[in-house]
Amino acid sequence: MIIINYLFFVIIIINLIILSKSIEKGIYMSSTSDEKEYKEINSENDRSLFKNKYILLITSLSYFLCGFSVSVISVALPTIGMDFEISAVSQNWIAIIFFLAIAIFSLPFGKIAVKFGLKKTFYLGLILLVFGSFGASISNSAGVLIVFRALQGLSIAILNVSTLAILTEAMPIHERGKGIGLITSIAYVGLIAANIVGGFLTHNFGWRYVFLVVIPFLILTMIITYLKVPNEWLFFKKDKFDYIGALIFAIAITCLTYGFTIMHDVNGMILIIISIVLFLIFAKWQSKAKYPMFPIKILKNRKFTFASIAALLCSFATFVIIYIVDYHLQYIKGLDPQATGLILMLAPLSMAISTFFAGRLSDKFNPQLIASSGMAIVLISLIILSSLNQNTSLMVVIVAIILEGIGYGMFISPNTNIVVSSLPSKLTSVASATVSTTRVIGETLSLGMYTVVFAIIMGSLKIIPKHFHLLITSSQIVCILAGIGCILAIIFSLIGINLNKDLNSKNKFKF
Numbered sequence: 001m002i003i004i005n006y007l008f009f010v011i012i013i014i015n016l017i018i019l020s021k022s023i024e025k026g027i028y029m030s031s032t033s034d035e036k037e038y039k040e041i042n043s044e045n046d047r048s049l050f051k052n053k054y055i056l057l058i059t060s061l062s063y064f065l066c067g068f069s070v071s072v073i074s075v076a077l078p079t080i081g082m083d084f085e086i087s088a089v090s091q092n093w094i095a096i097i098f099f100l101a102i103a104i105f106s107l108p109f110g111k112i113a114v115k116f117g118l119k120k121t122f123y124l125g126l127i128l129l130v131f132g133s134f135g136a137s138i139s140n141s142a143g144v145l146i147v148f149r150a151l152q153g154l155s156i157a158i159l160n161v162s163t164l165a166i167l168t169e170a171m172p173i174h175e176r177g178k179g180i181g182l183i184t185s186i187a188y189v190g191l192i193a194a195n196i197v198g199g200f201l202t203h204n205f206g207w208r209y210v211f212l213v214v215i216p217f218l219i220l221t222m223i224i225t226y227l228k229v230p231n232e233w234l235f236f237k238k239d240k241f242d243y244i245g246a247l248i249f250a251i252a253i254t255c256l257t258y259g260f261t262i263m264h265d266v267n268g269m270i271l272i273i274i275s276i277v278l279f280l281i282f283a284k285w286q287s288k289a290k291y292p293m294f295p296i297k298i299l300k301n302r303k304f305t306f307a308s309i310a311a312l313l314c315s316f317a318t319f320v321i322i323y324i325v326d327y328h329l330q331y332i333k334g335l336d337p338q339a340t341g342l343i344l345m346l347a348p349l350s351m352a353i354s355t356f357f358a359g360r361l362s363d364k365f366n367p368q369l370i371a372s373s374g375m376a377i378v379l380i381s382l383i384i385l386s387s388l389n390q391n392t393s394l395m396v397v398i399v400a401i402i403l404e405g406i407g408y409g410m411f412i413s414p415n416t417n418i419v420v421s422s423l424p425s426k427l428t429s430v431a432s433a434t435v436s437t438t439r440v441i442g443e444t445l446s447l448g449m450y451t452v453v454f455a456i457i458m459g460s461l462k463i464i465p466k467h468f469h470l471l472i473t474s475s476q477i478v479c480i481l482a483g484i485g486c487i488l489a490i491i492f493s494l495i496g497i498n499l500n501k502d503l504n505s506k507n508k509f510k511f
Contacts, residue, residue, distance in 0.1 A: 054228035055166060061162065061221045062122070062163040063183040065214050066156050067190025069129065071348070072198040073098070073149070074322050075341045078330045083207065084142045092451040095323070097146050099444040101153025102160070103437060107293050111159045112432040115241060118166050119229060130218050137211040138294030147490050150344040160436055173285040185334050185355065191348035199341020245285050245293050252278035253441070260448035264456050294434075306492045308438050309370065309417040312360025313489035314415070317482045318408050320450045321385065321497035322347060324475045325401060328388055332468060343398060350405025351412070357461070358410045367414035368464055372493040374410025377403055381485045389472055415493070446482070 024484040073095055081091040132155055135148035167183060201209040252275045261273025286292040299305050322344060329340045356372075361370055381403040384396060419435050457474040458467065 013290050042289075050466075054224055058181055058221050058229065059167045060186050060226050061217060061224075062126075062159050063187040064190040064193075065217055065221070066159050066163075067116075067348075068150060068194045068197075068214060069133070069156060070098075071191045071194035071322075072210045075195055075198040075337050075344060076202045076210050076264060078327065079202050079207045079337060080142075080145070084145075086142045090142055092323075092447055094146055094149055096257065096444060096447045096451065098149045098153040098156075099256065099411070099440050099447065101150045102157045103253050103257070103440040105154050105157035106161060106437045106440060107249060107433055108241075109158050111241055111291075111293050113158075113162050113165055114267050118162050119225065120156055122162040122166060122225065125155045125162060126222050126225075128152075128155035128158065130215055133211040133214055134424050137208040138230065147198045160417075160435065178201065184278075184488050185352055188348045188352035188355070191258050192279040192345050195341040195345040195348070197341075199336075199338040199344075202341075203336050203338035204380040215256055221380065240291050242286075242289050242291055242293050245282060245289060248278055248282045248285060251294070252282055256441075257448055260445055260452065262455070263448075263452050264422070272499055301422055304344035304419060304422040304434075306495050307368075307415055308434055309424065310375075310443040310489045310492040311415050311419065312445075313485050313492065314375060314408070314411050315439045316449070317375075317382070317485035317489060318448045319405060319443040320482055321381070321404050323400075323447070323450060324385060324388070324478060325397060327471060328392075328397065328475060331471060332388075332390055333394065343394075346398060346401045347405040350402050351409035354406045354409030355413050358413045359415075364379045367417050368493050371411045371414040371418070373410075374407045375479070375486055375490045375493065377407030377410065379407075379483060379490070381407060382479050382483040382486060386476050386483065388475055388479075390468070411489075411493075450478050453481070 077091050077094065081087075082095065084090075109121065128151060132148050132151035136145055137153065139145035139148060163183070197213065198210045201207075201213060255271045255278065256275035257270045259275060262268035263272065283296050286294050286296040324346060326340060329335045329343060330337065335343075358370055358374065381400045382398040384403070388397070415437055453474050457477070458470045
C-alpha cells in the first residue's frame, strides 16, 4: 500500500516538472473581459509572472496543505473526544464548524480576491492558517478548539479561491486543464498523507501535533511566494464589494447548518425556514445588485443548475462515510489511530486514481453518464456500510472504502467539467466558486445529518462499550439517509443527459 502511494507521488512530481516547463513557455492570457482594469498591473513585469515556475510550486503546496488540513481531523477526532471527555455530538461540531466557515466565506472571498489582489489574499489565507493551526494545537477545551477550527476553515476558503485563481492566470489557456487536474491530484495526496501522518502523530505524539505539523510548510510557502513570485494580480479594483449580500448569505448558511443539526427540535425547523427565506432574499438582492457576488441569472442554465445540485447531493452522501468508518474502526474494532489512518488512506488513493481516468473519459464520452455511474458505485458502498455491526469483517469495510473512493473519483471530474463548461468563459471563476461552495455545503449538511442522528439516538451519552450498540444503530441510519442522497444525485446527473444537445452550451447562454 505504501509502495503504491510512493509511486503515485513520483508520478505527480514528474508531472510537476513537465508542467513547470509549460509555464516557462506560457503566453499571457487574461481571464477578465475588462482589459483596462487588468492593465493597472505593472505592465513591465506582466510577462515575467507567467514565466515563473515557482507559481506551480506554491499552488501545489497550498492545495496539498488544504487537503491535509481538511482530512487530518477525522483520524484524531476520537482521541480528542476522549481527551476532552465530550459527547459524539460535540465531537461532530469540531468538524462541522470548519466546513461551515468554508461555506460562508468561499463566495465572498471570490470577489475580495480579484478586487484587492490574488497574492495579498493568498498571503492572508496562509497567515490565518498558521494562527488557526497553532491555536488548535494549544486548545485547552473543546470550545476553544472549535473557535480555532473555524479560523482554519476561513483560511482554507481563502486559499481555495486564491490558489486556483493564481494558477489559472499563470497558465497558458491550453495548459490550464492539465494544471488544475494536477493540483487537484496533489490535494488528494494531501488527503492520503493526512490519514497516514495524522494517524502516526496521534498514536505516537498526541492529537495536537496533527495541527502543528503543517506550520513549517505554510511558512515555507510564504517565503517562496515572497522571494519568487514578483508581482500582484489585480482585477476589477473599482468594483464595489457587496457587503449586504455577503452578510445575508452568511446568516442564511449559518441558520441552515445549525438548524439542520437540531432538526429534531422545533427551533431547528424554525432556523431552516428562516434560512430558506434568507436565501430567497439573497437571490432577489443579487438579481438587483450592480456588482453581485453571484449572478443569479446563471441558474436559468439548467445544465449548470442540475450539475451543481448533483455535486451538493454527492458531497452530502459521501462525506460522512469517512467518519462512520473511522468511528467503527477505532471504537467497535478497537484499532489505534495509526492503523485506522492507513485503512482510511485507501479512500483518497482510490479517488486520485479514478479521478485521473474519469477526467480523460469525460472528454470522450458523456460526462453525465460517467458521473452517474460513479454515484452508483458509491451507492453500493453505502449499502455495504448500512449493514455494519460488531461482527462485520475488516475486509468488508476495506472493500466499501475502496468502492466509495472509486465512485466519488468517477463523479467529481466529469461533474466539474459539466459545471465549468456550461457557462461562458467570463464566468469561469463563478463556476469554480459555485463548485467549491456547493460541495462544502453538501459536506456541512452531511455532518449535520450525522449529528442529528447521533443526537436522537445517543443524545449526550459518551461513546463507551456499553453504548456501542447505539453507535452502530446511528451509523446504519446515517448510511441509509446518505444512500437516499446518492440516489437523488444519480437522478440529477442523468437529467443532464437530456440537456446534452451541445456540451458547449455556454455559447448559447447569453447575459
